[in-house]
Amino acid sequence: MKIARLDPPGHIDDLATPALQAAYSKWLSDRFDVGVNSVTQFLTAHGGGTSQFYNPVMHGRTDPDLAPSLGDISWNGFPKRFLSTGPGAPTHFANAEPAPAAGRTRPQDEYLEWFVHRNAAGKIARLDFTCEGYDYFEFLAGHDEAKLLALYRTFVDASAKKTDLFSNGTYNIKNKWNTKHGAMHLTHPANNLFAEVFLAASATVRRKKPGGGEETSSIPLIRCAEYGAENRNSDPNIGRAVNGLAREKRMITLANPVGLYMAAFDGAGITLDGAAADGFFRVTRGTFPLALRGVFELPPALAAAGKTVSDVKIGGTSVEFGGQLAQRITMHLVGVASVAQPVDNAPAVCGGVPQVGSPGAIVGTPLTPRTAE
Amino acid sequence: MLSRRTSRAAGRTLRSRRSGPDAIHALAKQLGEPLLEVNDIQGNILAGFSKDHQSLIALAIRDVGAARRWLARIEGHISSTAEVLQFNQLFRMQRARIGADPPGLVATWANVAFSHHGLERLTSRAHANAVPDAPFRAGLPARAGLLGDRAASPSADPTSEWVVGRTGQVPDVLLIVAGDDPTKLVDLCGRLRPNAGDGRGAPEVIWEELGETRIDLPGHEHFGFKDGVSQPAVRGVVSSGPDVFLSPRVLAAPAPGEVEFAKPGQPLIWPGQFVFGYPSTDGSGASGGGPVAPPRDLPQWIRNGSLLVFRRLRQDVAGFTNFIQAAARDPSLSAIAGMSPELLGALCVGRWKSGAPISRARNADLPAIAGDALANNDFLFTVDTPAPILLPGMHPPSPAFPPALADMHGLVCPHAAHIRKMNPRDQDSDLGDQFDTLTRRILRRGISYGPPLADPRTDDGVDRGLHFLSYQTSIESQFEVLQQNWANRRDNPTPGGHDIIIGQTDDQVRTIELLISGGAASVPMSAPTQFVRATGGGYFFAPSIGTLRHVLAGGDPL
Numbered sequence: 001m002k003i004a005r006l007d008p009p010g011h012i013d014d015l016a017t018p019a020l021q022a023a024y025s026k027w028l029s030d031r032f033d034v035g036v037n038s039v040t041q042f043l044t045a046h047g048g049g050t051s052q053f054y055n056p057v058m059h060g061r062t063d064p065d066l067a068p069s070l071g072d073i074s075w076n077g078f079p080k081r082f083l084s085t086g087p088g089a090p091t092h093f094a095n096a097e098p099a100p101a102a103g104r105t106r107p108q109d110e111y112l113e114w115f116v117h118r119n120a121a122g123k124i125a126r127l128d129f130t131c132e133g134y135d136y137f138e139f140l141a142g143h144d145e146a147k148l149l150a151l152y153r154t155f156v157d158a159s160a161k162k163t164d165l166f167s168n169g170t171y172n173i174k175n176k177w178n179t180k181h182g183a184m185h186l187t188h189p190a191n192n193l194f195a196e197v198f199l200a201a202s203a204t205v206r207r208k209k210p211g212g213g214e215e216t217s218s219i220p221l222i223r224c225a226e227y228g229a230e231n232r233n234s235d236p237n238i239g240r241a242v243n244g245l246a247r248e249k250r251m252i253t254l255a256n257p258v259g260l261y262m263a264a265f266d267g268a269g270i271t272l273d274g275a276a277a278d279g280f281f282r283v284t285r286g287t288f289p290l291a292l293r294g295v296f297e298l299p300p301a302l303a304a305a306g307k308t309v310s311d312v313k314i315g316g317t318s319v320e321f322g323g324q325l326a327q328r329i330t331m332h333l334v335g336v337a338s339v340a341q342p343v344d345n346a347p348a349v350c351g352g353v354p355q356v357g358s359p360g361a362i363v364g365t366p367l368t369p370r371t372a373e
Numbered sequence: 374m375l376s377r378r379t380s381r382a383a384g385r386t387l388r389s390r391r392s393g394p395d396a397i398h399a400l401a402k403q404l405g406e407p408l409l410e411v412n413d414i415q416g417n418i419l420a421g422f423s424k425d426h427q428s429l430i431a432l433a434i435r436d437v438g439a440a441r442r443w444l445a446r447i448e449g450h451i452s453s454t455a456e457v458l459q460f461n462q463l464f465r466m467q468r469a470r471i472g473a474d475p476p477g478l479v480a481t482w483a484n485v486a487f488s489h490h491g492l493e494r495l496t497s498r499a500h501a502n503a504v505p506d507a508p509f510r511a512g513l514p515a516r517a518g519l520l521g522d523r524a525a526s527p528s529a530d531p532t533s534e535w536v537v538g539r540t541g542q543v544p545d546v547l548l549i550v551a552g553d554d555p556t557k558l559v560d561l562c563g564r565l566r567p568n569a570g571d572g573r574g575a576p577e578v579i580w581e582e583l584g585e586t587r588i589d590l591p592g593h594e595h596f597g598f599k600d601g602v603s604q605p606a607v608r609g610v611v612s613s614g615p616d617v618f619l620s621p622r623v624l625a626a627p628a629p630g631e632v633e634f635a636k637p638g639q640p641l642i643w644p645g646q647f648v649f650g651y652p653s654t655d656g657s658g659a660s661g662g663g664p665v666a667p668p669r670d671l672p673q674w675i676r677n678g679s680l681l682v683f684r685r686l687r688q689d690v691a692g693f694t695n696f697i698q699a700a701a702r703d704p705s706l707s708a709i710a711g712m713s714p715e716l717l718g719a720l721c722v723g724r725w726k727s728g729a730p731i732s733r734a735r736n737a738d739l740p741a742i743a744g745d746a747l748a749n750n751d752f753l754f755t756v757d758t759p760a761p762i763l764l765p766g767m768h769p770p771s772p773a774f775p776p777a778l779a780d781m782h783g784l785v786c787p788h789a790a791h792i793r794k795m796n797p798r799d800q801d802s803d804l805g806d807q808f809d810t811l812t813r814r815i816l817r818r819g820i821s822y823g824p825p826l827a828d829p830r831t832d833d834g835v836d837r838g839l840h841f842l843s844y845q846t847s848i849e850s851q852f853e854v855l856q857q858n859w860a861n862r863r864d865n866p867t868p869g870g871h872d873i874i875i876g877q878t879d880d881q882v883r884t885i886e887l888l889i890s891g892g893a894a895s896v897p898m899s900a901p902t903q904f905v906r907a908t909g910g911g912y913f914f915a916p917s918i919g920t921l922r923h924v925l926a927g928g929d930p931l
Contacts, residue, residue, distance in 0.1 A: 067895040069886050070782045072868035074803045076858075086653045086812070087645060087846035088505035088668040211628065216756055217799070218806040219658035220630065231657060237801045244755060244781045263864050268857065268879070269519025275528065276518070289864075315853075316515030317507055330803060330864045339893050 001253055001336045002060025006032075009136060009193070009259030010286030014147055027139050028258060029057045030359035031194045035201030038356040042205060042348070049345030052246045053201040056253045056336075064339045071255060071335035073241045074263060075233035077112040077129075078327040093321035102180040105187045110234045111260040112331055113191070114322040115183035124309035126297040127322045128155075131260050131331065132185040132285070133193035134173040141171030155284065155293065156182035190229070196260055196333060198355065199235065202227040203242035204252050206347040214247065214347045216240075226352030234331065242335055249341035255334035262291040263332040269315040270328070272302065277312055281325070289332065296325050400617065401610040407644060407651050409454070409609035409619060413677045413917045414648055416457035417484040417818055418844045419607055419619055422551035423461075424482070425586045426558050427820045429683070429840060430566065431537050431544035431911075434494050436574025440545075441495070443571045444485075444926035450565060452482040453918055458611060458619075481552035481561045485921065486681045486913035488512060491545030495925045503672050504914055508848040509680055513912045514540040520853065521861045521877025522907045537580040537685060537909035544579060547683060547913050549818075549842070555585075580909075582685075584820035584840040594821055595688045595837050596874075596904070597829070598718075599728030599743060603750050603796065605814040606635030609644045609651070619644075623747070625762040630661040632799075632807055637761040638750030642811050646851070647844050650676030656805060656812035674924050674931055677917030682815075682852045684841040685822075685909030686875075691832035693904040697721075698830070705896050708889040711736050717898075720887060721873040723792030732758075732777040732786045745770045752777030753799045754786065782892050788869025789885040794859050795872075802866030804858070810866075815843040815851050838905070848912055870897070875905050 005025040008015055015021045032055035043049040054061065065071075082096040096108060097116060106113045117126040140148045145162065148171070152160040156177045165175050178184045186192070207215040207224045215221050218240035219230050225243075228235025245252050262283070270277040285293035298307055312319045319325065401408035409419065416422065434440040460480045467475035489510050493501040501510070508516050514532045522531035532539040548565055552558035567575035587593055594600040606620035620635040627633050633641045643664045645653030650671060652664035700706065701714040709716075715738065719725045725738035732752040733742055742748045748770035752758050758777040763769055780786055781800070786793050793800075796814070799807045823837025845851035858865050860872035863884070871883035884899040916925060923929045 064893055066782070066892045067886075067888060069868050069895055070888075070892055072864070074864040074868055076803045076865075080657075080805065084847075084850065085655075085657070086665045086667075087649070087850070088671060217631075218801050219808075230659065233804060236658070236806060237803070240801050240806070248781070263868075264862065266857070266862060268521050268861065268877075269516065271518060274530075315508065315519035316511035330862065332864060332868070339891065 001056045001065055001255070002062050003056050003256050006057055007257040009132065009257055010261065010290040010292045011257050012285060012292060014140065014144075014151070016144070016147070020143055023143055024139060025057065027359070028193070028197075029055055031197050032056075032201075032253075033058065034194075034355060034357050034359045035197050038198070038353050039201050039205060041356045042353045043345065046348040046351075047346050049348075050343050051201075052204040052250065052252055052343050052345065054251055054253050056256065061251060061338060066250075066337045066339055068255065068334060068336075071245070071337055072332055073238050073335065074330050074332040075110060075237050076327060077110055077262070077329035077331045078233075078323050079108050079110050080233045081107075081109070081231045082323070091323075093323045096323045096326075097321055100180045102176045103174045104179055105174065105189065106179075106183070107188070108326075109188045109190055109229070110232055110331060111186065111191050111196075112262070112326060112329060113183055113186050113188065114326055116322045117182075119308065123311075124319065124322070125303075126295060127309060127325055128183050129262065129294040129296070129322075129326070129329065130183050130185055130292070131262055132292050133191060133196070133260065134186050135192040135194055137173065137185045138171055141165070152177050152184055156184050191260075193258065193260075194359065197254065197258070199227050199238060200242050200252070200254055200335060202353040203239040204246040205353060206243065206246055206345055208347040208349055216244070216247070224350035226350075238333065245335065245337040246345075248337075249344050250337040251340070251342065252335055252337050255336045257290070259290065259292070260331065260333050261286065261289060262294060263289040263330045265294065266328045266330070270312060272298070272307060272312050280309075280312070294329075296322075397610065397613045400613055404610055404617070406608045406610050406618070409611050409644060409648070409651070410677055410917075411454040411458065411611050413919050414454045415484045415679075415915050415918060416452040416454050416482055417549055417551075418454070418648060418679045418816065418915060419609075419644070420454045420457035420461065421604075421816070421818055422457065422482045422484075422549070424480075424551035424553055425591065426553070426555045427549065427551040427584045427840070428558060428562050429580075429582055429584065430548040430550065430562065430578055431580040432546040432548070432567070432576040433579050434491055434545040434576050436572075437494055439572050439574035440576050441926050441928050443567050443575050444921065446571065447483075447485075447565050448918075448922050448926050450483045450561065451485055451918055451921060454611070457482060458616075462616060479553035479557060481554070481557045482550070483561060483565060484549045484915060486547045486549070486915040487925070488543050488545055488547075488911055488913050490543055492914055492925075494545060496931060500672075500674075500931055504675060504680075505668065505671070506680055506846070506848050508853055509912045509914060512543055513538055513910050514543065516853065516912070517907070520856045520907070523877070523881075531907075535685075535907070535909045537582075538683075538911040539909075542579065544911055546576060547681070547911065582822055582840070584822040587821055587825050589825050593726070594839055595690050595823070595825065596693050596718075597726045598722055598724060599726065600839075601817060601819075602724065602728045602743075603638060603792065604816060605646075605811075606639045606641045607644050607647060607816075608641050623764055623767045625764060632662060632811070636750070637747055638752065640811055640814075642814055645846060646812060646814065647679055647816055647846060649678050649846055653846070654808065654811045656809040658806045658808040662808045662811055672931070674916070674920045675914075678920060679844045679915045680846060680848050681913040681915050682841070682843045682845070682848055683910045683913065684907050686839045686841050686905050687836055687908045688838040689832070689904045689906075690826040690829055690837065692902065694829040696900055696904070700898055700900075703898075706887065706898060708896065709887055720787055720790060721885060723786050723790030730777070730786070730792070731790070732780060733775050735785050739774070741771070742774045745774070748774050754793065754797070755779060755781045755799050782888065783867075783869055783886075784888045784892055787885055787887055788867045789863075789872060791860075791872050791874045794866065794876075795855055797866045800867060802859070803864070804854070804866070813851055813854050815845045815855065818842040818844065836908075838908070841910075844915070873898075873900050877903060
């Protein structure tokens with residue numbers, strides 16, 4: 001793949017001017033370069049080889065790529081760590097969505113977070129779902145504060161003020177409008193765009209299997225390569241899929257627009273008073289399969305009649321937690337792999353790929369790759 | 374404890390020097406697998422009836438006392454795992470001697486299961502609610518929408534036209550009666566059905582149907598495909614010899630951390646996945662599929678029981694046949710090498726009609742491989758499948774059978790092919806890795822119903838299809854994941870389309886992505902209407918024989 005410019009997630013129209021669009025492209029391209037450089041250095045130190053991860057802007061490739069669906073990697077939006085561990089064991093929905101508190105990270109680490117709005121009676125009025133990386137918002141904060149504020153006012157609360165979002169001149173990703181009172185974007189330290197890029201880059205490093213041969217299974221691979229947490233739906237799956245493409249000697253990058261997305265929402269069996277809850281889930285930023293933000297709420301007429309999301313049933317079970325709807329969301333990212341198979345690196349020993357270099361000025365939160373907490 | 378390698382070989386030939394129940398406990402401990410209480414577990418769950426004729430009889434409880442008396446009368450006919458295993462062993466011995474199925478050796482079996490409503494009537498609501506599965510407690514009608522079932526009219530209850538199990542008419546009891554000889558089957562059904570002697574208020578038969586393997590193509594379902602090729606193996610010790618394990622082991626032990634198979638393609642799963650009260654498989658991947666203890670607070674009366682999913686699936690054979698014929702001729706698929714109706718069918722199913730997996734036979738059916746139980750299920754998706762390392766004395770498959778090569782992308786077996794959807798094998802899914810997939814497996818015990826369609830292109834208006842039956846201990850995490858998460862969604866377990874055969878969507882349209890040009894492009898193929906629709910069913914609890922005898926029939930307090 002060769003492109004002139006990296007676009008914002010979901011081709012969202014936040015960036016009003018060509019200058020902003022160019023700045024964003026450079027911002028993200030720098031992150032690709034960190035990934036490529038880190039992998040290159042690791043390979044050099046461990047038997048040699050060429051990075052199979054590339055920057056599609058700076059080192060784009062014009063030869064053909066595999067069909068897009070072959071780079072499509074999906075996972076379930078509900079955090080694996082809270083799932084039932086076996087027959088008879090419950091899913092810990094409550095633990096997945098503790099009461100919101102100012103400055104507190106949400107424990108939802110599959111690149112999907114949600115906020116539960118309850119009414120005075122404690123019933124669920126609305127659920128907001130977001131899969132936008134916090135570093136994207138840090139970019140906005142550093143380049144277009146007005147846009148940042150406008151987004152908060154549109155999607156979280158009209159009374160949000162700039163002083164609420166910044167502390168000592170620095171954008172606070174865990175400001176009250178993104179924690180205690182709502183969810184504008186992701187808060188979990190592992191849920192950022194750079195982490196996605198770095199995970200994809202790291203996973204292109206082929207690995208030796210102890211005892212001979214090459215590692216191909218997802219949990220041993222993530223333990224060997226240390227590119228994420230094994231008790232997630234996302235990291236082992238993403239890593240293993242990318243690594244599989246690398247084992248096929250392909251050159252790999254991420255599809256443009258780079259992002260983590262909601263691919264689909266499964267509304268089957270969701271009812272209110274026996275009628276299908278059609279249209280209760282709406283995408284409010286992006287569009288399927290590149291949805292960035294969604295909301296689950298009743299149409300105005302039903303809400304006015306006093307019904308709430310708590311009256312909705314999924315397969316006969318009442319909705320008590322946002323996580324029950326998160327389970328109906330399929331998340332995905334899209335990689336791109338060359339048809340050509342030009343690089344045959346020798347598998348490397350175990351050990352994480354250290355991050356080499358820093359992608360330009362970092363505003364606010366230090367960027368963290370997707371290692372285990 | 375014996376090493377895995379030794380214990381696998383030992384399990385086939387070991388005879389305990391001691392005798393009596395202590396001996397088998399010691400043996401199970403030595404082998405590191407649970408002792409399955411084969412006299413208490415109903416026979417269809419782990420052993421499987423596997424008969425050519427199988428009747429389902431659905432009953433409603435009228436008077437509870439009369440129901441108990443009837444259950445007490447029939448309880449002696451309920452077949453245990455021990456009986457079915459012994460019969461199967463005798464059958465194999467005679468077949469080995471004769472060289473064909475022994476004509477005089479027949480068995481007729483019966484098992485029984487209860488819906489939440491039935492259980493509630495015989496025990497209490499609190500006890501029925503103690504069964505640890507939300508879908509079972511809700512009942513199938515409440516879950517039908519989730520599974521994608523739709524009535525003809527969009528706003529209607531999806532079960533409104535069902536012939537059994539619709540809302541408000543959920544059976545309390547389901548009898549499964551199976552046999553080699555149809556006359557004896559009819560006879561046993563006659564004995565089991567409530568009669569005048571059971572008194573007024575005895576349970577009432579509300580629906581009944583005979584299922585039979587196709588007389589023209591035994592073992593093939595109505596679209597023509599061999600069914601039931603792939604079943605998981607279940608860990609557990611059943612006797613002190615000569616067949617120690619429930620699932621015979623023919624393979625050498627794998628490397629640590631790898632999935633262990635009993636036969637090629639047949640992974641070993643801890644029995645708690647299928648029978649309550651036993652360890653189940655750790656799906657996290659962290660322990661390489663090791664055992665997870667059952668919940669400590671599981672009530673005693675639920676142990677040795679299982680959950681039964683019944684779905685009466687009507688099949689539109691002419692619709693399927695004509696669709697495949699037309700679609701195979703569509704210009705959009707002309708880029709697929711060797712396109713034909715047979716190939717297109719195999720791409721949608723993942724096997725040719727003979728049962729040969731497309732992963733091992735891309736261009737044409739290979740019935741020889743279908744006929745070899747050590748070859749027909751031996752394929753992985755993400756790596757070249759290695760040749761099986763068999764234990765001494767096993768007859769290896771023909772080296773002429775083509776191996777399955779790495780097919781991560783689905784060029785040979787599409788991601789949305791039915792068997793790949795239902796069992797992603799070594800590939801990751803949206804829910805986890807191959808160990809997580811082990812926790813989704815089910816034991817299938819279904820059979821066709823209705824006569825075969827004489828001309829598969831011309832509908833005759835006759836109702837035919839499949840009595841789908843599966844056993845599992847979590848309908849929510851097992852059966853429903855397969856239908857709802859995987860068959861019905863385009864992106865799960867991996868992106869590539871819906872399951873053309875059993876997938877259900879809002880507008881019925883299912884689409885499968887077929888790859889061309891070595892993966893450089895894909896062509897979507899859509900089926901506009903469903904060929905398989907649910908026309909009945911239910912979620913049931915199959916109790917242990919002890920619970921049946923003492924609690925449900927006997928009325929012992931819990």
